Each structure stands twice: as C-alpha cells, then as structure tokens.
Amino acid sequence: MFADNNIFLTYLLTKKDIRKQYLEKRLNLPDDLSTTLNRQLLEKCRQLDLSSFTLVHIFLPITEKKEVDTYALVDWARIAWPDVQWVLSKSDLSTGLMLHYLWEPDTLLVNNKYGIPEPESGTLIPPAMLDLVFVPLLAFDHKGHRVGYGKGMYDRFLQECRPDATTIGLSLFDPVDSITDTDSLDVPLDMVITPGLIYQFKKK
Ligand SMILES: Nc1nc2c(c(=O)[nH]1)N(C=O)[C@@H](CNc1ccc(C(=O)N[C@@H](CCC(=O)O)C(=O)O)cc1)CN2
C-alpha cells in the first residue's frame, strides 16, 4: 500500500518539486561519487559519432552547482573529432536570452555572476547554424522533457535552433518517471546521456 502511494506521489511531481529535489541531490553528491559519475558519463559520451556535425554548442559547468564536467567531454572530442567547431553562450538573465560565440583559441572566458564561464565577445553564431546542442539539466523524464533552473532560457534557445539540429541532455542521474506540468514551450530532447545509459527519444 505504501509502495503504491509512493508511486502515485512520484507521478504528481511538478517541475518546481523536481527542480528543488534534484538540485539538492546534486549538491549533496560526495566529491568522489561526483568524480566517478562524471567519469562514467564521459565513457558513455565516447560512443558518440560526431562526424556529421560541424558546429556543436556546449555549456561550461557551474562548478559550485556540481554540473556535469563538460570540459572533459570537449577535451576528448577535440582529439577524437578535430573538425568540430565549438560554440559557447553568453547569457543575459534579465532578458532570458543567450548569444552564441565560436570558441576560438584566443577566446577569453570570464565567469559571470552565476559562475558560468562565458566568452566576452567574438564571432557570433546564429542558432540556426548549430548542428548539435548539448543541454544542461537538473532532471529529465522518459519522454525527453527536461527541468532546468526555471528561467526557460534553454527552451527559448532550442526553439531558435533548426528542427533537424540534434539535442543531447547530459545528466548525472537516471530519469524521473514523469514531469506533470510540461507545456508546448518545452522542447523535448533527442537524447540524454547518463553515467549508466544513453536514452534515445526520437529518430531524426
Ligand atoms: N552551465 C550552464 N550554463 C547555462 C545554463 C545552465 O543551466 N548551465 N542555463 C540554463 O538555462 C542558462 C543560464 N541559466 C541560469 C539560470 C539561473 C541561474 C541561477 O543561479 N539562479 C539563481 C538565482 C538567480 C538570481 O539571482 O535571479 C537560483 O536559482 O538560485 C543560473 C543560470 C544558460 N547557461
């Protein structure tokens, strides 16, 4: 009976509940477990074939929020897929908009007030030019819906990308059963990579 109740409660979780729960879960990860999960996640990412992608967008981690270590992913990919060009964003949290810049050898990265390393300036890349976008998240469900920090910034950004661009979420945790309050503005992900599995949500 209690088990059933728990399943029922899990199904009623909203983005707000999930956001709080998963932010806490990530912040409470002991350093050694976080290192292990990031290492396992990178091992899964190494299965990716990036040969058909030219411009790939990546987020750099907010270290104090224990986000996925995407530096390790880029370090691997720069060697394995040297033709890929990497793109980083600069966010304006007051407008909820992001600008995207080519990550060039001379790009200077500066931490913004949320601890996100960002390019100051450079070659602007319109979202329509991006072939692949790696997406940060706090949690995701079995349909590829995601929960982020709740500003809708990636939802807006992903809507500006081409419909045939690939989106890959990176998560240190397994999916939640269901996010109850998704809406038409939520752009579902094509794939999410976790330390244990690669989840494929839709075939392009
Ligand atoms: N690494 C990384 N870059 C990213 C994102 C992300 O999730 N991770 N974003 C994904 O969209 C955008 C930035 N979104 C963010 C939204 C909220 C906060 C944040 O720290 N919010 C505080 C309160 C902020 C305030 O003072 O208003 C908080 O929620 O406690 C940080 C980044 C774009 N770049």
Ligand SMILES: Nc1ncnc2c1ncn2[C@@H]1O[C@H](COP(=O)(O)OP(=O)(O)OP(=O)(O)O)[C@@H](O)[C@H]1O
């Ligand atoms: N394309 C959009 N245009 C305008 N508002 C949007 C858009 N997408 C989402 N929003 C709004 O942004 C707010 C936050 O959305 P949501 O809770 O889905 O954020 P999130 O996906 O958790 O955060 P983030 O994308 O910043 O990581 C909601 O009020 C939502 O309606």
